[in-house]
Amino acid sequence: MNASPEMSIPHMETDVLVIGYGFAGAVAAITAHDCGAKVVIVEKMPRAGGNSCYSAGNFGVVRPRASAAFAQYLDRLNLGMTPYDVFEAYAQGSEQLEKWFSALGGELVPRISALANTFPGVVEGPAFPKIAPSRKMFDIRIAKGPAELPPALRMWDFLSRNVSKRGIEIQLSCRARELTRAADGAIVGAVVEHNGQLRRISANRAVVLTCGGFENAPELLNNFVASKPIMFAGSPGNTGDGVKMAQLVGADLWHMAQTATLIGYKAAEYDAAFCIFFRAPGFIYVDKYGERYIDETAIELHDFDRVFSHFDPVNIEYPRIPSWAIFNERTLKAGPLTWSIAGYNRDKYQWSADNQAEIDRGWIVKAATLDLLAERLGLRSETLKHTFYTYNTACETGKDSVFDREPTSLELLRPPYYAIPLHPVMVNTQGGPKRDARARVIDPNNNPIPRLYAAGELGSIWGPLYDGAGNLTECLVFGRIAGQNASGETPYDS
Ligand SMILES: Cc1cc2nc3c(=O)[nH]c(=O)nc-3n(C[C@H](O)[C@H](O)[C@H](O)COP(=O)(O)OP(=O)(O)OC[C@H]3O[C@@H](n4cnc5c(N)ncnc54)[C@H](O)[C@@H]3O)c2cc1C
Structure with missing residues (x-):
C-alpha cells in the first residue's frame, strides 16, 4: 500500500490521532482532548473496548509516598529489561490515579474478589513475596459503576462516557493500515481502511498507538513466545497491527517474548x-x-x-x-x-x-x-x-x-x-514498540520517532515477571502520559 502524500484518497485532519479504542486509547483521547487537542479515535473492530472489556478490570493504585519503593520493586522484577525512569513514571502515575478518577467524576473501590481463596491465586497476597511485600505498596482497585456490570465494563462505562461527553470522534470498523511519515521522519498521520475504502487521516500534532497486543497473531506468537501452542482468553481484534506499523517506521521492539x-x-x-x-x-x-x-x-x-x-x-x-x-x-x-x-x-x-x-x-x-x-x-x-x-x-x-x-x-x-x-x-502479550518515560516510541538508537507515542499493552513496560493488575494500570498511566505529550506537540508545519 502506498502511503505517500500524493495518494488520491479521501482525507481528514485532526491534531491527535489515537489508533485503537480500548482503555489506553480512551484515556489517551480524553487526556489529549482536555489538553486542548482535537482528537480522532480509529478502532478496527465494529465494537470498541478491545481486550480491556474482557479483562477482570483490576488495576493498581500505589499508596501515597510509596512510588519510589514501588519503582525499585518493579526494577527487581524486570531484570533490567526496562529503564528505571520508565518505572518511576509508571509508579508516580499510579499514585495519582485516585485523584485523576475523581477529577473526571469517577470513584475507585476495592476490587471484587472473584478469585478469593483460589489456588493458585496469589492475587490476594504479595505476588512475589521473596522480592518485596508489593501489596503493601499498592492496592488493587476497580472503577465504581453499575452493579450489574462486571468490573471491566464498569471501567468502560466510565471511560467511554467521558469520551462521548467530550464529543471526541470515534470511527469504528476503521483499521489503521500504515503510519504516514513526512520527509523529516515525523509521523503525521495514518492511512486507514473503512469498508474496503482507504482514507488518509492527518495528525497535526501526533499519533498515539494504543492497538493492544498480538494474542491473535500466530506468526508473531510462533516467533516470539516460548510456550507452544499457547491459547488466548481475550478479544480477537488483537493481531499485532501496532507492532508492524511501528516496525515499518523504524521503532525498536521490546518485551516481545513476555506475556x-x-x-x-x-x-x-x-x-x-x-x-x-x-x-x-x-x-x-x-x-x-x-x-x-x-x-x-x-x-x-x-x-x-x-x-x-x-x-x-x-x-x-x-x-x-x-x-x-x-x-x-x-x-x-x-x-x-x-x-x-x-x-x-x-x-x-x-x-x-x-x-x-x-x-x-x-x-x-x-x-x-x-x-x-x-x-x-x-x-x-x-x-x-x-x-x-x-x-x-x-x-x-x-x-x-x-x-x-x-x-x-x-x-x-x-x-x-x-x-x-x-x-x-x-491474557495478554507485553511486547511491541519500545517507549520512553514520556510514552514516545523510540528507535534502535534510543532516539524518539518524532510525533509517535504508544500506551497500554502494545509495547508495555512489563518484562520477565508480571505482577497482576499491572497492564490496566499501564493503560491508565501511560494513556495519560501519551495523551498529554501528544497534545503538547507544536502543530506540524508541512
Ligand atoms: C481475561 C482477561 C483478564 C484480564 N484481567 C486483567 C486485569 O484484571 N488487570 C490487568 O491489568 N490486566 C488484565 N488483562 C489484560 C488487559 O486487559 C490488557 O492488557 C489491556 O486491556 C490492554 O488494553 P489496551 O487498551 O492496551 O488494548 P485493548 O483493550 O486490547 O485495545 C486495543 C484496541 O485496538 C484495536 N486495534 C488493533 N489494531 C488496530 C488497528 N490496526 N486499527 C485500529 N484499531 C486497532 C483493537 O481492536 C482493540 O479494540 C486481562 C486480559 C484478559 C483477556
Missing part, C-alpha cells in the same frame, strides 16, 4: 480458552507423562508461560503442554473452575456452578480409580500411581520433599478423581 499467561481449558467449540482456577487446594498438575513438576500453589497467577515453556530438546517436545490438572471432589464442589466476570467466553458460555455440565460435556474427566483415570487421560498407570503415592504421602506427613509445597495447601487426592487438560492461556 501474562494463566492456565486454561480450550474447548474445540470456542475460539477463546477458559481460564481455570481451583478454589480448594485438592489438586495437582501432571505433565504428558503423569509426573508432577512444580509446587502448584506457589506460582504467580500470570506467570505460567515460564512454567509451560519448559522444552525437552532430546524428545523435541514441550512435555507440559498440555498438562492435566487432577483434583478431588472437594475441589470440584468448591465452585466453578472458571470466572464469570472476564474473558471473551464470558458472554458466550455460562460455566455451571457445580461443574457438572462440563463433566457431562466431557470437558472434565471423572474416574473412580487411578487405573481408569490413567486410561482416560492416556497416561501410564504405574507412573500416575507413583505420582499419587508420593503426593498423598506428602499430604499425610505434611512435608512435600520434592516441591516443598506449603503443608496447609497439601490435601489428599482420593477417589473419585477429576481431571481437566490445561494449556497456557495468555
